[in-house]
Amino acid sequence: MATSLIPFASPNSLPKYLHEDQDGVSQECRHLMSSLPRDKGWVVKHLFKYQGFWHTTRQVQGVLACQKLFQAQETDLFLVTTPKSGTTWLKAMAFAIVNRNRYPRIDHHPLLSSNPHDLVPFLELKLYVDNNVPDLTNLVSPRLFSTHMPYITLPDSIKDLECKIVYLCRNPRDTLISLWHFSNKLRPKTIGNISLEDAFERFCKGLSLYGPFWDHVLEYWQQSLERPERVLFLKYEEIKAEPKVHLRRLAEFLGYPFSLEEEKLGMVDEILKLCSFDSLSNLEVNRMGKLSTGEDNKAFFRRGEVGDSTNYLTPEMIEHLDVITENKFIGSGLEF
Numbered sequence: 001m002a003t004s005l006i007p008f009a010s011p012n013s014l015p016k017y018l019h020e021d022q023d024g025v026s027q028e029c030r031h032l033m034s035s036l037p038r039d040k041g042w043v044v045k046h047l048f049k050y051q052g053f054w055h056t057t058r059q060v061q062g063v064l065a066c067q068k069l070f071q072a073q074e075t076d077l078f079l080v081t082t083p084k085s086g087t088t089w090l091k092a093m094a095f096a097i098v099n100r101n102r103y104p105r106i107d108h109h110p111l112l113s114s115n116p117h118d119l120v121p122f123l124e125l126k127l128y129v130d131n132n133v134p135d136l137t138n139l140v141s142p143r144l145f146s147t148h149m150p151y152i153t154l155p156d157s158i159k160d161l162e163c164k165i166v167y168l169c170r171n172p173r174d175t176l177i178s179l180w181h182f183s184n185k186l187r188p189k190t191i192g193n194i195s196l197e198d199a200f201e202r203f204c205k206g207l208s209l210y211g212p213f214w215d216h217v218l219e220y221w222q223q224s225l226e227r228p229e230r231v232l233f234l235k236y237e238e239i240k241a242e243p244k245v246h247l248r249r250l251a252e253f254l255g256y257p258f259s260l261e262e263e264k265l266g267m268v269d270e271i272l273k274l275c276s277f278d279s280l281s282n283l284e285v286n287r288m289g290k291l292s293t294g295e296d297n298k299a300f301f302r303r304g305e306v307g308d309s310t311n312y313l314t315p316e317m318i319e320h321l322d323v324i325t326e327n328k329f330i331g332s333g334l335e336f
């Protein structure tokens, strides 16, 4: 078990899911955490290994509360992602697809004035982070939720009701680089940056937020093979390469296929444009605003490209990561 000399991060400067003070943490959660493996975090002092995956203190709290208190409905739709795989993009696209009859006018669309994370809430990082039952009465059907939780950890009702799950991941090289940048944006100035070498080493060992990365991806890949009508497995790179194909796939899977008339009216292109990196990242709300959970909206938009990791990782690092990926995915039919 590794220990660290990093001081507690100032609670006020961080989103709640990164707070480490014990004030908002239930007795049950404290008790559980005392028995969990722990290691050094990327942003704050500790990560805890719960059900095989690494979480921050308040994330463990959010996950436990969600497992205990969240009751899914059959019509709920879940967007599940590995951190930094394009969650913000997926939320925007799914929200725009599902709500296109409610918001037919693109020039008055909620995505123009709200960040996608405020329109599609995270279960464990937002709704259940305080260990309370959140008020979900104002959510219209179908309710759209998101989570980074691994499959094993999902609340039972989501599995029992066979709710639809869209899973999005991204190649581990770009995921790591995006996570490294994001972590350094969040890290309190007093403790400085985490070095790329350090982040790389920990990522390769599986020691990252909701890591091991490969185990997270494999769980949902397996589910998507066993129940394709229930789990849609998407890759960031594939959406980038063929956005129209994948937006249509997403709409069909969610139960909101585009009609011929909508196709003729150019609805697919309109939604893609509305949700594109360029459009979203240039909106005032995303340049200047903050999420209700505290993060700067602009932190979710960096470059939005495939392959940016080659600007940071050495060829040796890339080879090392690729070998891990190959070994982990061997026989699964999955590759990046």
Ligand SMILES: Nc1ncnc2c1ncn2[C@@H]1O[C@H](COP(=O)(O)OS(=O)(=O)O)[C@@H](OP(=O)(O)O)[C@H]1O
Binding pocket: 081, 082, 083, 084, 085, 086, 087, 088, 089, 174, 177, 178, 179, 181, 275, 276, 277, 278, 280, 300, 301, 302, 303, 304, 305, 308
């Ligand atoms: N609309 C759109 N299109 C394409 N790419 C986008 C879009 N919005 C965000 N991004 C890029 O996604 C990365 C952030 O990942 P997440 O949204 O999953 O972050 S989080 O897990 O919700 O914190 C991060 O990737 P990097 O640029 O490589 O760091 C964002 O820039």
